[in-house]
Amino acid sequence: MTGLDVFNPVSSELNQVETDLLASIDTDLPILEEAATHLIKAGGKRLRPAFALLSAKVFRDDVSYAIPLAVSLELIHMASLVHDDVIDNSELRRGQPTVKSRWGNRLSIYTGNYVLAKSLSLVADYRRRDVIEVMADTSMSICEGEIRQMRSCYDVRQGLKEYLRRIERKTALLISVSCQLGAIISGASYEHMQALKKYGYYLGMAFQITDDILDYVADEDILGKPVGSDIRQGVITLPAIYALRCSPHGMKLAEMLSSPESCASKANEIVDLIVNSDGIDYAYYASNRFAEQALRQLNYLPEVPVKESFYRIADFISGREY
Amino acid sequence: MTGLDVFNPVSSELNQVETDLLASIDTDLPILEEAATHLIKAGGKRLRPAFALLSAKVFRDDVSYAIPLAVSLELIHMASLVHDDVIDNSELRRGQPTVKSRWGNRLSIYTGNYVLAKSLSLVADYRRRDVIEVMADTSMSICEGEIRQMRSCYDVRQGLKEYLRRIERKTALLISVSCQLGAIISGASYEHMQALKKYGYYLGMAFQITDDILDYVADEDILGKPVGSDIRQGVITLPAIYALRCSPHGMKLAEMLSSPESCASKANEIVDLIVNSDGIDYAYYASNRFAEQALRQLNYLPEVPVKESFYRIADFISGREY
Numbered sequence: 237m238t239g240l241d242v243f244n245p246v247s248s249e250l251n252q253v254e255t256d257l258l259a260s261i262d263t264d265l266p267i268l269e270e271a272a273t274h275l276i277k278a279g280g281k282r283l284r285p286a287f288a289l290l291s292a293k294v295f296r297d298d299v300s301y302a303i304p305l306a307v308s309l310e311l312i313h314m315a316s317l318v319h320d321d322v323i324d325n326s327e328l329r330r331g332q333p334t335v336k337s338r339w340g341n342r343l344s345i346y347t348g349n350y351v352l353a354k355s356l357s358l359v360a361d362y363r364r365r366d367v368i369e370v371m372a373d374t375s376m377s378i379c380e381g382e383i384r385q386m387r388s389c390y391d392v393r394q395g396l397k398e399y400l401r402r403i404e405r406k407t408a409l410l411i412s413v414s415c416q417l418g419a420i421i422s423g424a425s426y427e428h429m430q431a432l433k434k435y436g437y438y439l440g441m442a443f444q445i446t447d448d449i450l451d452y453v454a455d456e457d458i459l460g461k462p463v464g465s466d467i468r469q470g471v472i473t474l475p476a477i478y479a480l481r482c483s484p485h486g487m488k489l490a491e492m493l494s495s496p497e498s499c500a501s502k503a504n505e506i507v508d509l510i511v512n513s514d515g516i517d518y519a520y521y522a523s524n525r526f527a528e529q530a531l532r533q534l535n536y537l538p539e540v541p542v543k544e545s546f547y548r549i550a551d552f553i554s555g556r557e558y
Numbered sequence: 559m560t561g562l563d564v565f566n567p568v569s570s571e572l573n574q575v576e577t578d579l580l581a582s583i584d585t586d587l588p589i590l591e592e593a594a595t596h597l598i599k600a601g602g603k604r605l606r607p608a609f610a611l612l613s614a615k616v617f618r619d620d621v622s623y624a625i626p627l628a629v630s631l632e633l634i635h636m637a638s639l640v641h642d643d644v645i646d647n648s649e650l651r652r653g654q655p656t657v658k659s660r661w662g663n664r665l666s667i668y669t670g671n672y673v674l675a676k677s678l679s680l681v682a683d684y685r686r687r688d689v690i691e692v693m694a695d696t697s698m699s700i701c702e703g704e705i706r707q708m709r710s711c712y713d714v715r716q717g718l719k720e721y722l723r724r725i726e727r728k729t730a731l732l733i734s735v736s737c738q739l740g741a742i743i744s745g746a747s748y749e750h751m752q753a754l755k756k757y758g759y760y761l762g763m764a765f766q767i768t769d770d771i772l773d774y775v776a777d778e779d780i781l782g783k784p785v786g787s788d789i790r791q792g793v794i795t796l797p798a799i800y801a802l803r804c805s806p807h808g809m810k811l812a813e814m815l816s817s818p819e820s821c822a823s824k825a826n827e828i829v830d831l832i833v834n835s836d837g838i839d840y841a842y843y844a845s846n847r848f849a850e851q852a853l854r855q856l857n858y859l860p861e862v863p864v865k866e867s868f869y870r871i872a873d874f875i876s877g878r879e880y
Binding site for chain 2: 263265267268315319342343345346347348349350352353354356357360361363365368369372373375376379380382383384386387
């Protein structure tokens with residue numbers, strides 16, 4: 237998956253998504269166009285568009301009609317990123333300066349709102365109330381996830397359940413919805429739609445856990461941001477939750493993680509303590525369990541060539557292709 | 559209009575709007591519910607719901623079907639207010655503490671996003687692509703208006719045209735859309751819909767100019783915020799634009815208005831200079847011209863009792879009932 241060749245079945249549509257994302261910023265206000273274009277060009281893996289298109293491909297050969305949906309899903313995702321950057325005070329995302337760092341908080345908030353409204357206007361074209369409703373509900377749930385994350389910072393008492401609920405809203409839901417809506421607009425049966433929706437959900441959970449692990453172990457060049465940036469902001473993810481409970485240094489960790497000052501100043505020490513507990517292994521284990529549950533959903537889908545991509549993505553996340 | 563009795567023809571529907579606004583905040587996250595409920599309860603005149611309902615009433619007796627639209631319009635308005643408060647760093651709005659001052663910036667941004675998404679999900683129920691499209695486009699234009707306002711702060715070279723374009727996006731458009739959509743969902747003819755849309759536009763322009771005047775002349779108790787709060791933030795509205803060009807103190811004003819420091823420290827002196835120019839009269843004159851244009855649109859509407867309310871609102875804004 238390194239070259240993302242699992243997306244080959246929809247590569248031409250993904251190119252069109254790229255073009256349409258840029259074209260979606262249709263304003264006569266140069267600064268808004270510049271900021272929104274910067275946001276879009278900063279890139280990302282376009283996972284959500286890819287999932288929507290692959291899901292559509294399960295049911296139809298020509299999936300060009302799913303491109304506006306794919307664009308809309310990516311825009312919702314971007315709206316949440318640009319607002320996160322305001323809130324986290326982030327200077328870099330994916331190695332690029334954030335909209336916030338270049339244009340300030342005010343413009344970032346408006347750019348996010350603009351992109352969110354654009355997203356919902358794009359799906360209006362399907363003239364399907366269920367599609368818009370799912371999209372709007374998802375935007376609301378993402379907000380809930382972000383608020384949960386904000387509230388859980390520096391909270392060393394939080395458990396696995398709170399963490400899972402948070403990443404569900406923050407990440408898994410939009411990936412799940414990408415699969416679900418790709419299926420819905422392609423006339424999938426209820427059973428097939430449910431299987432893809434669940435696949436996306438489990439895969440999204442596995443994906444976010446893996447992403448949270450990378451904040452501890454990945455190379456800064458690959459990550460595009462410094463290792464330990466979650467810890468620096470008091471964001472307690474699965475490896476930390478494990479270490480807080482099971483590491484012999486649990487008490488010390490709790491003390492450090494509950495203070496914004498020590499999270500900022502002692503981030504490296506905290507990361508080392510967590511990496512040296514079994515927190516990373518435990519998180520990989522949890523991620524793998526979710527990836528396996530995703531794989532299981534594929535049994536309910538028709539035997540079509542594009543299924544191969546779904547298998548390989550889940551395999552990759554579950555670490556079998558490392 | 560002081561008692562807003564012009565809204566009597568739709569008073570029972572407006573009561574329902576109030577109930578439905580509160581019910582629209584449907585989250586299991588107590589802090590989000592609390593912040594959003596606070597935002598809604600802080601009140602406001604519910605002008606946009608009233609215009610939508612009155613417009614619907616031109617064409618049908620029972621306008622209960624327009625209530626979700628009315629709620630949706632108020633939610634879009636509130637989303638923009640809560641984000642404005644983040645950006646303006648406002649502690650008070652309508653004499654109440656803002657969401658920002660009670661819960662901080664992060665939660666305010668998410669509350670705004672939540673309310674915006676909810677707004678668009680409500681109009682999805684009409685299953686009309688044109689309605690959703692107008693709503694989403696309006697959200698985008700409001701963002702543009704806010705960005706224009708932000709960019710124009712402390713800019714003493716801005717002219718009438720820039721000011722009018724800004725208040726058009728910031729205010730007139732949503733009032734125009736309230737009238738337009740109230741008509742559209744009630745099966746109005748194209749001609750009637752256009753008349754109401756234009757009425758709302760001109761009235762919205764007059765309304766915002768009057769609102770900008772009040773920032774110079776109203777009693778703090780009525781305004782719910784200190785007199786001169788626009789000036790303090792470098793927001794240059796019509797009275798100031800006039801004074802900058804026509805007052806003998808124009809040069810001195812330009813110097814003071816172009817510096818954030820002197821806007822903050824010399825706000826009272828600036829307000830006095832502007833009030834003592836003919837800036838306020840000029841702004842009233844402009845507001846009246848727009849209100850008259852609004853009134854003229856009413857000739858194109860059928861003769862129904864509810865027209866009386868439209869006349870009286872425009873009369874009130876144009877100052878004939880002061």
